Amino acid sequence: MSQKVVVTGLGAFSPIGGTVSETWDNALQGVSGVKTLTDDWVAEYDLPVYIAGRAGQSVEDSEFISKVETKRLDPSGQFAVIAAREAWKDAGFTADDADAAEELDPDRLAVSFGTGIGGVWTLLNSWDTLRERGPRRILPMTVPMLMPNGSAAAISLNHKARATAQTVVSACASSTESLHAGLDLIRSGKADVVIAGGTESAIHPMTLASFAKMQALSKRNDDPEAASRPYDVDRDGFVMGEGAAALILESEEHAQARGARVYAELAGSGVSSDAHHITANDPEGIGAARSIREALTAGDIAVEDVVHVNAHATSTPVGDPAEAIALRVAFGEHTDNIAVSATKSMTGHLLGAAGALEAVMTVLSVYDRKAPATINLENKDSEIDLDVVTEARELPSGDIVALSNSFGFGGHNAVVAFRSVN
Known part of the structure; x- marks a missing residue:
């Protein structure tokens, strides 16, 4: 093992x-x-x-x-x-x-x-x-x-x-x-x-x-x-x-x-390629969903263990619903139980640094048991069937898992999964 x-x-x-x-x-x-x-x-x-x-x-x-x-x-x-x-x-x-x-x-x-x-x-x-x-x-x-x-x-x-x-x-x-x-x-x-x-x-x-x-x-x-x-x-x-x-x-x-303080376990990760378009996401979310499932499998994570996702969610008309579909494909009905944060609403999109910054926030979400805010969501798109966190929210006690998603130009998909530790 x-x-x-x-x-x-x-x-x-x-x-x-x-x-x-x-x-x-x-x-x-x-x-x-x-x-x-x-x-x-x-x-x-x-x-x-x-x-x-x-x-x-x-x-x-x-x-x-x-x-x-x-x-x-x-x-x-x-x-x-x-x-x-x-x-x-x-x-x-x-x-x-x-x-x-x-x-x-x-x-x-x-x-x-x-x-x-x-x-x-x-x-x-x-x-x-x-x-x-x-x-x-x-x-x-x-x-x-x-x-x-x-x-x-x-x-x-x-x-x-x-x-x-x-x-x-x-x-x-x-x-x-x-x-x-x-x-x-x-x-x-x-x-x-x-x-x-x-x-x-x-x-x-x-x-x-x-x-x-x-x-x-x-x-x-x-x-x-x-x-x-x-x-x-x-x-x-x-x-x-x-x-x-x-x-x-x-x-x-x-x-x-060495007696180090531990924030969380990096339990698993997944990567894939859409092979769909040089800039546009696959609207069916197939590659993104595959990278999510790969991260869960790599970390021996049950779908039901995931309580939070820091989404890629860049604020683009095409990308946001594509990711929402990918989450549905990967998690099915359990998607309703996942608190989704879109922190680019505050930071903007840091391109190649975005995933690392959002991973830091995801680690702290698991460590502090808090999901960060999503601002500027005044009228949610009807295509976005997600539980979006608009004000910072407490996460459950016990063993939990949170994911951070990143999807890039060229069809690159990458997901990391963090598990809480005692």
Whole structure:
């Protein structure tokens, strides 16, 4: 029988908080992190969308990154380092890296981090520099800053993770797939501890213009806090967010040996591909339902054990009902007993970091026995036959399971299941 994998540390740098505690408190209170963008480039390019969920704290104010590091990392890398260091500290390791910590073997420490776009700010700003000022002005660190694996590499260097440092790039499912990969690394015997998560910093005029051209973004510029409205009949697209989140995954045996506090068990995970359309969800939810069932099977979880789902729920007209159908296909009549939260209503959509942030919230839902709010749901779409949590709600006592869903462009589906622990 494969060994159990538990969560012992959490980190978050999100539109609703610069730390896990701030993020979680605001999620329970229903606080929106979506604001109007005031950058000069909004007017310069006459952008059709100028609202987004910027990180709720400036990088300079974080205790988890140095000024020197900010100059050597793309914003996505900065966010990743901050979230990973908070999770590391939260896990209670006795030193800042595996070389110095007696309870860790660096050859048994791994990193599995996801991103949807990588260092897009560095890439596009460097292109501007090349055109306007010539090749001599390109920074020597440009390639390490823009490469998608730069964040995982930075985390590996910081914490001396030598088992592996891998990057998952599968659009909006990236960081949930990184948790899936982290679970496999421990269950296969490759690692004892994995720093898993995801990061994204893509609030750039080019990306906003591109997503807007696809009709994917909400154009509710006059009311930013109400723009992300999953399941509402008046939803008109997602709101872009930014940030990072990290989870310390650990074999139960390793966690017990060092007396670690355990939040929850990462009991199972599932992945699949729709092979349906490059951007649209399968309207019948077949692939999404398969990934849900795979997560349940992998974790030896009965359908009736699931009490909560943190849904992908991006606030798009097509995606929200497709996920609702997938939940019905996977859970049948038990769907009526599942409390569903759509936290992108507060954070916006963090693309490759969304799954990790929502996984952090799902872990805390199991640990604190609370489902976070879904805001802006004023008139529920009749196609959404779900019990949606509009105000933070208590979850049952006893053994419970909660799921976090992520479905990305390209037909990527990923689901993780967390079980409560005594």
